[in-house]
Amino acid sequence: MPSASRIRSFFRNLLHRQAVEQQLDSEFISCLEMLRREKIATGMSPEEAGRVARIELGGEDQVKEKVREVRAGAWLQTVLQDLHFGLRMIRHNPGFSALVVLTLALGIGANTAIFSVVYGVLLRPLPYARGADLVVLHQYAHKLNLNDVPFSVKELEDYRQNHTLDGIVEYHSMSFLLLGQDSAERVQTGVVSNNFFTVLGVKPLLGRAFLPSDEMPNADAVLMLSYDYWQRHLGGDRNIVGRVFHMNDRPHTVIGVLPPIPQYPDENDVYMPTTGCPTRSSKAFIANRDSRMMSAFGRLKPGVKLATAQADLSTIALQLEQAYPKTYPKDYGYGLLASPLRQDLTRRARATLLVLLGAAGFVLLIACANVANLMLARVLKRERELAIRNALGASKARLVRQLLTETVLLSLAGGGLGLFVAPWAMQLLVKFAARFTTRAAEVRLDSHVLIFTFLISVISGVLFGIAPAFSSTHQLNDALKQAGNQSSTSRGGQRLRASLVVAQVMVSFMLLIGAGLMMRSIFTLESVDPGFRADRVLTMRLSPNFTRYNDNKKATALMQEVLRRVNALGGVESAAIASSFPFNPGGIVSGPNQNLVQVQGHSESGDAGAMVDTMNAGPGYFETLRQPLIAGRTFSDHDDDKAPTVAIINQTMAAHRFPNEDPIGKRISFDKGENWIQIVGIIGDAHEYGLAKTPEDSVYLPAYQAGFGSRLVMRTAVDPLSIAGTVRSTVHSIDPQIAIDQVNSIERLQQESVASPRTTTILLSIFALLALAISATGIAGVMALSISQRSHELGIRMALGQSRRSIVQMLLHQGLSLAAAGTILGIVGALALGRLLASLLFHTSASDGMTFVAVSLVFLSVAGVACLLPARRITLIDPSSALRQE
């Protein structure tokens, strides 16, 4: 514990350095003068006295240095000196410094950007009160391969009997028509239990949140607005609370506005209590244990561990299984899984982000190795300077510290510059991450990210400084003994540089393999045949006010009228109505729906194989998409509610369910045999849920028999999006209260569906190319240095008759053996790390032979060029001058 007086001295020494030094000077001068007079008094001549006094006082500078060393804050002075000297060295080598700073800025900037995304998405605490205690509930049936079955009202009531959660929240999202004065707008509505915001710990920005009284059977309908919707559609009106909108033919009053936080589970425009949703509040829906639609989550009671809650909930699941054997047959493998909300929110982003963070980290490592090599070469030139300083009294530790100060200064400058690069890269990354998780909205450059950048800058500086610093102080004494300007080629330094190059090659090879595998995977993915013609198809969603089209007849009439008018439009070749279409983004997110189907005459298996996806398609749908008919017929205008119920199945289902018979004419049932539907056709498989998803058993039902199909699908003669406006006004000429949204072309949606693996591939490729370029310059640098250091030896070789050609071959051999060693290590590393990438690959093995061979070839060719470029310098060597040097 320093005394108060020592602390005062610390600041005086720091702030009034000059005054303190001046006093020390005066003290010395006066002391010297007194000594001199003492000597004169003993009878010495003035000159003699001055000399003796000086000797007695000792080396003035050394004594002063000793005084300085005991001063408070002496260490700080040393650091400041080091910094001062470091800055001077950096200024004196602007080219070198700029190269180092730029290299590091790229590396650190990339890492900062990716870390900010990783931090925002994976690490930052959820923006909800005690977010770590939130758990999501998943109902599963292992034997049916179902792991996220929605909940029914009855099931939620049962699970609310648990002892470990503070309330279970239910949620589902629907889109409703929000009718204002003169507009119809489709709004995504979160339908929630009244405790939704309380359990999340979200306080409204305006007004109030839901109360239990809002969820009573006869309560007035109320709404809460999301921040985004309030801002974009209602102009952020602060008097919005109390405004009345019409929804589902009831007045809904706005009671509050949410703060701008990432929403869970989805982004919604508005929220309403369960009593506001006509489906959810119907008596039949509530009473039916099999009417499943909702997701559920809850909050662990204080002090309760996840495992305890899991055990508690599993007990209830077991009780349900026993109480309702019909709903939960023993062989379904029914159960309930509670998983942390944070994990659930970011599950899809985790692998990709970690792979990218790893790749960025590798690039930085390679950059550090390269800078270390540059430093080594430069330190070699300064060996004599360092040796002299050592001889003049600077300790080796002091020299190491000095060199490290220089490298850390350089890398902090790199980090600072990197911070300017990062936001630009971050913008791209946030858009990318938003494909995986709603948390992307939380990404920003905050103090955590800045601390990260600072730390990796310092660590990089130490990393690339440590090897040169120690190698240089190793043989200081030798350096002084060297004659002339030719500095030594210390064997240790050579070996160190060689191993740095091997390490660089290894890591960049691994990155190249990663990028190569991703490329191969995306090519494979993009060459998958979607099963229909995706070009020139326009789609949009129509949402009529259903209170006006409340029976099948009115709905069918509307669909037919829309089709008649749209088909008459100039640019439209054909049009159809359906409930969905391939690459529909909503479908890709939710995946195929799972319906238990029974085939007449087949035994009931009740396992995963009994599940089929269903979709409604109107007449002309398959023709419009050019989905090929394999057998039987497609739907016609006559397949309406007066005609017998029919279905079309896809090829996969035909092969799977009817391996040895003709499915046409067979009958299937979705309600355990109450109603039978006849199969009238087999259609080619289409990749409804994305190219990566293998088509599963699918049943298509006629739109006119199944109710309304909300998707209008049109094959156009022209650029599909160019006629969207015409189609929109045509539909509105039938009924202006039909909301139209999600206008897009299937081709664009198909591209969109592979956009995230494509972006991952592009990012990895950029990293890999960067790494390749850095390593290539590393190899070239080492070769160039080795040639200039060996010019003397090479000159003698030439003088003795060795041809330039064979010298080049010798050097090439030397350089390529480094590259080959790195490549071999890289192959081993890539095989070991391949597993991490496997989850991102589509139909591509992580040890894909072709990729490894191709990448090795590319790599060795680049390494060869990198070796040959500096070999030109050999022609500059003059054998006679090499001989004269001796």
Next chain:
Amino acid sequence: MAQEQTTLLQGTLDLLILKSLALEEMHGLGVARRVEQITGGTFQVKPGSLFPSLHRMEEEGWLSSSWGESENNRKAKYYKLTKTGRRQLETETERWQKIALAIGQALAT
């Protein structure tokens, strides 16, 4: 072992400096001469160790300094014991006596 020796020696020098300043304020050279005098010439204090010690003790707050005129009218930096310094002199003296006694006993056996 070596460490202990230097601390002992440094402690000794501190004690001698404090002691020589106990009566009156003095400049650096004066302190050196006084130490020589009171130890009967046993200790020759070199400026190389005197000045760092003086400055350290001043920073610790045991000594204070001021500029004054020397005996032959030269400007010189004078050192003076502070209250803390006087207390330090007492503790150091006590400690030294304990050590001297212990070592004396040890050597007598």
